[in-house]
Amino acid sequence: MTELDLVLARKEAVADGVARLTLRDPRGGPLPEWEPGAHVDLLLGEGLERQYSLCGDPADRSELAVAVLREPDSRGGSAYVHDRLAEGDTVRVRGPRNNFALVDSPRYLFLAGGVGITPILPMVAAAHSRGADWRLVYGGRTRASMAFADVLTDTYGDRVELRPQDETGLLPLDSLLAAPEPDTAVYCCGPEPLLAEVERRCATWPPGALHVERFSPKQGADAGPRQAFEVELAHSGVTLLVPPDKSILEVVEDAGIPVLSSCQEGTCGTCETEVREGVPDHRDSLLTDEEREAGETMMICVSRSCGPRLVLEL
Incomplete structure (x- = not known):
């Protein structure tokens, strides 16, 4: 996976507690292609790695832009950025x-909540350019905390509905998701309570209609028994014991086998690994129900095994 050293060309406040970072190649070269919904990892030093959605224009290869919320209970990433x-x-x-x-x-x-608007921005632009029928309902604690709100309403008018919580309350999910709408894709990003409520209401929608992105684990995602099991690494030719108190990722790394990883919480997808044999015990917050049932891949930073043995493409 590509790693680049970029220069922070611009840092600006775009709402209360939200900073937009514009990153460019120091030599002016083109940056990697990306599509709406993509994110990057920022390697911030001191062991801090954080994932942020790209919120700029995919057609502009001269820069990458992310927006970072100052988290009151920051584990270090947002405080470092700000x-x-x-x-x-x-x-x-x-x-x-x-x-x-x-x-x-x-x-x-x-549907966007707070800084969850960031991956939605390029999606809205893409849907609009395609001539699709679309609507954005965007909530935040206050109007001043809602990044890019003015840009959205100025550009798209009444297709965008702003709902600051202190003025209008929580998003009206009961009416927005009252009944499945044919040929409609629902995209949601925001805090975990919003995502959980949207998932609950979309349970009766057609499979694949709902798309969500998380940057923190689902509540209870890692719950369940923690038994020891064996993992065979098909390419490395070794078999390792994964004890109850360690993840597959930790055991593989302890054996000196390099694996790309980032969040170590089952949200970013960096460590997604193909499963050759066995049934994964999925504990990530990323795979869809259909992907979990297929059992073709797993996030080895958190997921375990339903049986005594797995064979992985490592």
């Missing part, structure tokens, strides 16, 4: 990667 990163600094970037791709559909309903 307090220590300055224009002119070098930032190592890995990616882009896309686990939230925009499917072709005649109709879209976009």
Whole structure:
């Protein structure tokens, strides 16, 4: 996967507590192609790696842009971005990667909460350019906390509905998702309570209608028994024991076998690995129900085995 050292060309406030970072190649070269829904990893030093959705224009290869919310309970990433990163600094970037791709559909309903608007921005632009029927309902704590709100309403008018919580309450999900709508793709990004409620209401929609992206694990995603099991690495030719208190990723790395990983929470997809034999015990927050049932891949940073043995393409 591509890793680049980019320069922070611009850092600007786009809402209360939200900073937009514009990253460019220091030599002016073109940056990797990407599509709406993609994200990158920022390697911030001191062991900090964080995933942020790209919110710029995919057609503009001269820059990559992300928006970062200052989290009050930051584990270090957002505080580093807001307090220590300055224009002119070098930032190592890995990616882009896309686990939230925009499917072709005649109709879209976009639901965004807070900084979850970032992957939705290029999606809205793409849907609009395709001539699709679309609607965006965007909520936030206050109007001042809602990044890009003015740009969205100025550009798209009444296709965009802004719903600051202190003015209108929570998003009206009961009416928005009251009944399945034919040929409609629902895209949602935001805080976990919003995602969970949208998933609950879309349970009766057609399979594949709902698309969500998380940057924190689902509540209870890693619950369940933790038994020891064996994992055979098909390419490396070794078999390893995974004890109850370690992940597959940890055991593989302890054996000296390099594996690309990032979040280690089952949300980013970096460590997704093909399963050759065995039944994975999926504990990630990324795969769809259909992908879980197929059992063809797994996130080895959190997922385990339903049986005594797995064979993986490692």
